[in-house]
Amino acid sequence: MQALTVYKALASDKRLAILEWLKDPRAHFPPQADGDLVEDGVCALLIANKLSISPATLSEHMRVLQQAGLVSARKIKQWTFFKRDEDQIAALKSGSFAEL
Template identity: 70%
Template structure:
């Protein structure tokens, strides 16, 4: 994905909010029945509920973040869990510092 596409991915307030919450999932989400908040990520259902979005709308936001490499999806049973890709986010921060 090109740099401009990554910037477009984070140019949305809801996607930035999701990334912020995923930075410290234990502070923003309740414990999950399946999957560990830190190790496995946060269930898409919990993210959708917290944002007040329908699952299809959240799915589109998460698709954009995933394609930009900012989050990693993980399937556990029938659920999708999302976790920040800290390595990719660090690289993006470095790139932005170099360019600006």
């Protein structure tokens, strides 16, 4: 992951909130009809609703987080689910993330 990409991702209060919520999704989101909150991630619509933003705006926030390697996406049916990439986040915290 590139440092500039990570810093850009972390420069938004909304993206920081998303990362915090995804750290403990059961505490911040209601149960989902499809997919487990922890195993599969949180449905994009739930995140957008919590932020009071459109799905298109959320899509841009999630694209930035994905490019930084901080979250991963998974499709289930027609929905996209997001979860934190704990390995990348741990590398970032330890200061050992590598430039791509």
